[in-house]
Amino acid sequence: MTEIKKVIEVEGLVKRFGSFVANDHLTFDVYKGEIFGFLGANGAGKTTAIRILCGLSHPTSGKMTVAGIDAGRPEEIKKRIGYMSQRFSLYDDLTVNENIELYGGIYGMTMKEIRQRREELLTRLSFSQYGEMLIGSLPLGLKQKLAFAVAVFHDPEIVFLDEPTSGVDPITRRQFWEMIYETASRGITVFVTTHYMDEAEYCDRVTIMSEGRIVALDSPAALRGRYNTATIEELFVKIARPKTETA
Amino acid sequence: MKRFMAFVKKEFLHIFRDYRTLIILFGIPAAQILIFGYAVRTDLKNASIAVLDNAHDDVSNDLTLKLEASDFFTISNHLSSYDEIDATFKQGKIKAVVIFPEKMASALTREGSATVGIIADGSEPNTASLVTGYTTGILNDYSSALTQQLTASLPVINPEVRMYFNPNLESHFMFVPGVITLILILISALMTSVAIVREKEFGTMEVLLVSPLRPWQIIIGKVAPYFFLSLVNVIVILLMAWYVFGLPVRGSIALLIAECMLYILLGLSIGILVSASVDKMENAIFISFMALMLPSLLLSGFIFPIENMPKIYDYVSMVLPPRWFVEIIRAIMIKGAGFAYIWKETLILLIMTLFFIGLSAGKFKIRLGEGGK
Numbered sequence: 139m140t141e142i143k144k145v146i147e148v149e150g151l152v153k154r155f156g157s158f159v160a161n162d163h164l165t166f167d168v169y170k171g172e173i174f175g176f177l178g179a180n181g182a183g184k185t186t187a188i189r190i191l192c193g194l195s196h197p198t199s200g201k202m203t204v205a206g207i208d209a210g211r212p213e214e215i216k217k218r219i220g221y222m223s224q225r226f227s228l229y230d231d232l233t234v235n236e237n238i239e240l241y242g243g244i245y246g247m248t249m250k251e252i253r254q255r256r257e258e259l260l261t262r263l264s265f266s267q268y269g270e271m272l273i274g275s276l277p278l279g280l281k282q283k284l285a286f287a288v289a290v291f292h293d294p295e296i297v298f299l300d301e302p303t304s305g306v307d308p309i310t311r312r313q314f315w316e317m318i319y320e321t322a323s324r325g326i327t328v329f330v331t332t333h334y335m336d337e338a339e340y341c342d343r344v345t346i347m348s349e350g351r352i353v354a355l356d357s358p359a360a361l362r363g364r365y366n367t368a369t370i371e372e373l374f375v376k377i378a379r380p381k382t383e384t385a
Numbered sequence: 386m387k388r389f390m391a392f393v394k395k396e397f398l399h400i401f402r403d404y405r406t407l408i409i410l411f412g413i414p415a416a417q418i419l420i421f422g423y424a425v426r427t428d429l430k431n432a433s434i435a436v437l438d439n440a441h442d443d444v445s446n447d448l449t450l451k452l453e454a455s456d457f458f459t460i461s462n463h464l465s466s467y468d469e470i471d472a473t474f475k476q477g478k479i480k481a482v483v484i485f486p487e488k489m490a491s492a493l494t495r496e497g498s499a500t501v502g503i504i505a506d507g508s509e510p511n512t513a514s515l516v517t518g519y520t521t522g523i524l525n526d527y528s529s530a531l532t533q534q535l536t537a538s539l540p541v542i543n544p545e546v547r548m549y550f551n552p553n554l555e556s557h558f559m560f561v562p563g564v565i566t567l568i569l570i571l572i573s574a575l576m577t578s579v580a581i582v583r584e585k586e587f588g589t590m591e592v593l594l595v596s597p598l599r600p601w602q603i604i605i606g607k608v609a610p611y612f613f614l615s616l617v618n619v620i621v622i623l624l625m626a627w628y629v630f631g632l633p634v635r636g637s638i639a640l641l642i643a644e645c646m647l648y649i650l651l652g653l654s655i656g657i658l659v660s661a662s663v664d665k666m667e668n669a670i671f672i673s674f675m676a677l678m679l680p681s682l683l684l685s686g687f688i689f690p691i692e693n694m695p696k697i698y699d700y701v702s703m704v705l706p707p708r709w710f711v712e713i714i715r716a717i718m719i720k721g722a723g724f725a726y727i728w729k730e731t732l733i734l735l736i737m738t739l740f741f742i743g744l745s746a747g748k749f750k751i752r753l754g755e756g757g758k
Contacts, residue, residue: 192595213597221595226587231402232395243391243595297596 143170145296145327146191148254151200153186162330162350164200168329173322177374184331185224188300191329192221205295217245220294220326221226224301228285230274234265237273238288245292259287279310283317289320294332296320299330304335315340333372337354343372348378388698392606399580400610409576414568414618417744418625421560424435429515434572435462435473435482440489446528448501452483457519481516483506557630562714566623566707568680569645572615573652574659576675577608594629600749608653615649616642635721643644644717644727647734648710654741655706662674682709707751709733 141352146168153161168174174365176184189195193212204207205218207378228237235256241251259267273281282302290297299318305310315337322328322342330341339346339358346354346361352362354377358370367373400406409693434452438445453460462473470482484502486492492608493501503520529543551558554595584590592697619642626632654675663669683689684698685707691699702708709730716722723733 194591194594194664211598223588223591225591227589229395229399229589230587232398236395236398240391240395241596242402243394244388244593246388246597246600248387279390338584379663 143256144168144209145170145206145330146174146202148202149200150193151187151202152191152198153183153190156183158278161190161197164352166352168327169324170295171343172289172329173318173328173330173340174362175344176329176368177333177334177335177338177344177346178331178347178378180283182347182378183349185300188298188319188331191233192216192298218295220289220292220297222285222289222297222299222302224304226278226281226285228281228288230346231272233270233272234260234276234284235269237284238291241288243292247292255291259291260371274289279306279313282306282310283314284319285319286314290326294326296327296329299328301331301333303332303334311337331376335369335374338370338374346374346378353377389606392593392598392602393609396580396607400614401507406576407560410572410618411568411613411621413571414564414622415625417564417568417660418561418622418629419563422557422628422630423662429457429512429519431459431463432480432512432516433478434458434516434520435464435470435479436460436655437464437467437470437482437484440485440697442488442490444490444493444499445485448483448485448524451523452520453529455519455523458516474504476528477752479506480509480512481520484518555630557624557626557632558719559687559715560586560627561622561630561632562711562718563685565645565714566648566685566687566710567617567678567681568618568709569615569649569710570652570655572618573608573611573649573676574656575670577653577656578612578659578663578669578673579666580611581607582663582666583656585660585664588682590745604749608657611656612646612653615652619645626742632718634718636717636723641714641717642722644710644713647731647738648706648713651706651738651741654738654745658741658745661745684708685711687711706734706737 139163141233144167146166149165151161151164152159162183164187173199175247176187178184186195190197193209197209201365204215207213207214207218216304229240232240238256238259239252242255247255247337256269260269265284267281268276268280268318276284286299286302289299303314306314311334318328319328330337330340342359343354343355343357344361354365354373356364361370361373362368365373365376400410436452438449449460452458461479464470464473464482473479473482480504482504484504486500486502489499489501501524503517505517507513511602581590584593584607590603594600598606623634623641627634656673659669659672662670680702681687683701684691684694684705686702687707691702691708694702711732713727713730716727720726
């Protein structure tokens, strides 16, 4: 990345649920326009971290800014981010057009803007024929792609994707990542969590989490080099197994 | 505001697109009015009875004619012996048998008294007590008329009864307020809690919470359509009551609507509280149903008078909003009472509303703080 502007700064982020520490002193920065991956097994604390960054959950302690705004002003942050959860997030009983109108409207876009951008979007995805169809009647892969398109419809500075490809077939995953690249090329920072090791290779930088802590953070190539492994998967097995000493 | 309207519009789309919601919204009230109106009657009309006349004299003939002439009874069987009684009851067509004794007229004139037997079908206790009550009434009328004829000079006290507010004791007067009470709590509490929990269950609530919409905007956006539709419902029910049963609103309609709005608000705040407490739609339905519908039906005084219940139920019913609302709506609709007569009940509902809103606001905050599932 040639840009060095930081869009997310996190320092000493801790989240406790009772005696369980879900996030243990996370510290990292995310740069504008990059694809930043959070990799970890289920329960490693990825979702907790992404929920805190989105303002869905309050940290126990630590400092952070998102889109240049302090975490103390979540309402301002929310206007500048997009979010897609691992659960499907569009309304089955509304049409494609209505879903887009809804999210556009919620993010304060005018009807004129929405119509115009929707046109562009559906044409780009060659979804034009689906505009008046109910979301519930579309196949999962289409829905998932649409959900992503809707999450970035309002041109956020950052989009958070929480395991966006879980339960999707390999071809759709591939197409989904093409959309992610295309989005990043428009200058939207992509923050994505995943437990698919191969997806980590697509990221500009990867954070590997284990038991609530960050055990490694760098570009996939640098990480492979440092730990002398052929793939991220191998690397993951090497360093992120529970009860392993951190690097 | 524009963001908010986009959200409210979507909620209306949900409602109008789901025929099940529409059925609950408009089908159930209509059905309830008609069912309660025509099927569930607490007054008596044309009940079949049998007569066993052992006398066949002037008095028994007169009484038989009087029974037949009243709107309450139809005499479907004339029995000739006691042996037929059991079989006739078992056929299930008649509700009671009236038995005139032998030589009834002469017993009356000579001894000054005669005994008429009334055997009612005790397997339907409500009908049985109605039937015996009405029959006794007819007999009493007859005998007091007789007494007056014979002893015109003696002073006699004649009770003259008038049912104030409801001269014919029509049951619509009771059930229309009851149906409104029930429907409003059903729509406002049950449907909103389900609508909110649905967002949680499908994961769309998270997306909404990440959006610039404030949590209170989301909640108000979810409940606003139901508030509006509940009001439409009140008006539909009142119009139906007026056209189908000729039941007018005697008091101020504006006051009635205002009280309905307060009650809807209370229902919505309960619905919000339920939705803040559960994550599954079935649980929301279960809680709303068990905690609201059944008590509303049984303990609000809408069907079973609270005065007749053990004291403990009386106390239990005091924490139930429907009890107070039934009082209010009856007072306005049937008695034509003004606000001066119902301010106490109104205040109770208002306090309950504030209590539930406070409680659910707190609950939502805590859940957001815990961030979680």
